[in-house]
Amino acid sequence: MTNVQHGLSRFDKLMEHCAKGTMRMDPRKLPQTFGRLLPKVSNPLQWSGELQDLAEIFNHMIDPMRAVDNDDGPAEAGMTFIGQFIDHDVTLDATSTIGTQIDPSFIRNVRTPALDLDCVYGDGPEASPHLYVNVNQNPDLEEAEGFMLFGRKDNPLDLARNDQGTALIGDPRNDENIFVSQIQGAFVCLHNILMSYKQDDPHLDEEMDDFVDAGMGSSNWTDKVVPKLKDFNAVRQFIRWHYQWLIMKRFLPAFVTESAIIKAQHPDAFPSDAAIMPVEFAGAAYRFGHATAQIKYALKHGAEPIGFFTHHGFKRRPVEANLDMNMMFDIGGETAPRARPVGTKVASPLFELPFISGPIEFPGVTLENQLARRLPLRNVLRDRLALELASGQQVAQHLGLNPLPVPEVLAKHNIEKTPLWFYTLEEADASGQQKLDGVGGTIVAWVLLRLLRLDKTSVLHQPGFEPWHGFGGKDMTFGSLMAFVEKHRDKIKYADRLQAG
Known part of the structure; x- marks a missing residue:
């Protein structure tokens, strides 16, 4: 039985209660929609100026993030794409538009909210x-x-x-x-x-x-x-x-500090009725993976590294683009290239997305083509203007953590809080471990471990499980x-x- 079936069972129970008049049906509570970990907070950044000016401030904030050289962190290079693969296993928003403000609880998650492949x-x-x-x-x-x-x-x-x-x-x-x-x-x-x-x-x-x-x-x-x-x-x-x-045993420890994983194992780190697939995870914390992509990758030993976007997807792959997996993962005692460390540096190709060819409209903000191609800026504006997420400091306060100060580029404009995605990367820098910590690490580990707890047929419910020899x-x-x-x-x-x- 998968989580989809768990969801249908819950749906049947809800319908039964509705028929008896004991509760009102609320489609936003169904497990295959997005939602929030924490209640939406009005004006969480304490900004009262023009939104177009705010977008320019955010652009200055992300400017120093651009990295022009590869940098090795602790995780194998392939773990960046394992993270992408996991994301595609548990989330798919096929209905909302990046520049549209929308209540997350009405966004359908097309993927089953389970690590079920x-x-x-x-x-x-x-x-x-x-x-x-x-x-x-x-x-x-x-x-x-x-x-x-x-x-x-x-x-x-x-x-x-x-x-x-x-x-x-x-x-x-x-x-x-x-x-x-x-x-x-x-x-x-x-x-x-x-x-x-x-x-x-x-x-x-x-x-x-x-x-x-x-x-x-x-x-x-x-x-x-x-x-x-x-x-x-x-x-x-x-x-x-x-x-x-x-x-549980390899991916999370590769990208999340041990202290954050331990904190996330407490089932009540966030409210028990929080969304199964929260936007704080999908729209911010789990996007840490963007910071782990390298600028160039070699597909085979001795081959010249190629740019991240050299071979576009969504088309037939030529034989020369076939990948040797030992260039992505440690195999047979041989050490593979590494992913970038989690932190506030992002590979330069992600500032120049090749598939963006025009401006993007957010509520109150227009990004012309050059700025629209900046993935870090899109992340921050999606957070603030479309999803309206809680700030990093607000989530830290909820978790009983000492919050990080607001970046100087924001503080000088009297902005009192930090957008959640950027905050989680700052935490990684502050930890000195090149991994998610605090708010970001707790959100990522808590959501993934909770998915396994909710699925009664998951490996988490198999006492004494040991992988096959x-x-x-x-x-x-x-x-x-x-x-x-x-x-x-x-x-x-x-x-x-x-x-x-």
Whole structure:
């Protein structure tokens, strides 16, 4: 059972209460909308001047953030794109516009608010058939029921695509750059590898089923799935638990200080009725990932590093853009390049977004093209003028933390509070650990851990869980998972028949 089903159960209960007249139905409380951690505060920055002037002040604030050289932090380079992949697993606002002021509780979250890999699997073979082999069209592939489409004849390592080159994946954003695209592809391949081994390796088949049976306990989960998709569901659950474990044990420690993770483990760090997917997370704190992107990346050992936007996404990937995963993750004792440290420096390409070609309107503010291409400025203005988030100091006060002072560039204009996104990056600088701390770290860790607590089938509810020895056991990392995929990719059955586009 996934969190979507939890949401439907809650919906049914709400409807039952409504029918009895015991409570009024409020669509803003449903789990698949955004919302807030803390109540909206009127004029949180204490600014009373013209908004266009405020935008200019913010522009001066973000000017010194521009970094023109790579800088190495503690995390592996690929963790930046794992963070993007996780974001695409739990959030998708497909309705609001960046310059539009809107109540977050009326913004639908298209993704399930769970770490369930729906960005890979969609809603499964029956509800998202475009992601899977079509056994009705190919009856000779009946044994491939539940395998996922992957690869093209021109590039077997690219994502499967339709005739227009659009990737056939659970979340289209996972094709927006060549790095997250190949992480998406690795998870698809991992699924197909394990499906293949379930058919050809009786020992591994039994081992995986025992693993899932033990975790699902008395739920008799096999009675609740379509018999022909039993293997599919077992593999999906197997991969989900390892993915969730990696988020808890590898991703969070890579980017969040230990003290913030400890603080976030208290379930009441924020109100118990706070939104499952709060805009303080999606619109501010989790955007720390923008600060960890490097200016250039080498795709292979000895290759010349290329600019972040050299290979645009959303199109067929050429073979020369295929990535060696040991350039993203530590594999086999070899140290990979690093991500930028979390802090108030952002790679210069993110000040010049190539896909922005015109001005953007915010309430009371117009950004001409040159300024509209500045991602840090867009982040701050979205915070203040569209989502109206609590300030960093206000969240710090709620958490009982000593707030940071307001940056001088704001203070000299009598602005008394700091926009939340910028504040979380200042905290990382102040911590000296090159990671999220305090407000930012607590928000990020609290939201992700809470998603796992709310999903009663997550790895958090599997006592004594230890990763499978094939992925590295208790020493499993994202690198060892990627190494498993690379080592076993040629074992995928029906590989040529799974290609499209």
